[in-house]
């Protein structure tokens with residue numbers, strides 16, 4: 001069983017029986033987050049891309065916890081240059097069997113640049129398996145038809161999908177993503193943090209259920225077990 005806690009925006013804290021991960025820990029400047037970097041005990045920090053609302057407090061958290069930072073190659077090296085000692089660079093399509101389970105990087109149609117202007121390579125999404133449960137964190141992305149392939153190759157227990165529009169998929173494209181991925185459960189993210197992404201997560205849930213599929217809102221600060 002894996003426990004997923006939504007930290008707001010695209011930030012997720014995932015606990016398995018032997019591991020604690022955080023993905024895209026944007027906490028300090030995140031108006032949705034009730035958490036501060038010091039609140040989290042983590043073994044791994046996963047980053048989808050270098051934008052400030054995803055990189056967030058990753059460097060500080062990785063240093064505080066002596067955690068391993070997993071990210072696309074250029075972004076992992078960027079974090080190493082900021083003082084993170086343990087990095088595990090990867091790239092799109094590649095997977096690695098960590099002691100807790102497998103992590104594979106998926107495509108994400110987006111950009112990637114650190115807040116200081118440094119190029120941080122291609123953005124990604126993650127397929128993460130914890131305690132035998134597969135979680136797909138799409139990162140920031142537009143809709144892409146290869147989501148159908150991801151759904152064919154993997155049984156996704158929870159798909160964490162951006163719905164906010166403007167920078168990523170909006171609600172209707174995210175509903176189509178659920179149809180392509182066929183996850184057991186879809187959970188919306190990347191909404192309401194900023195005025196331009198003021199999407200209604202309940203509208204997403206309703207439209208997914210109209211397709212005969214399952215979605216659920218996990219409010220910031222709350223958890224779900226899968």
Ligand code: NI
Pocket residue numbers: 049051054110111140167
């Ligand atoms: Ni972004």
Ligand code: MN
Pocket residue numbers: 051053054140167190
């Ligand atoms: Mn973003």
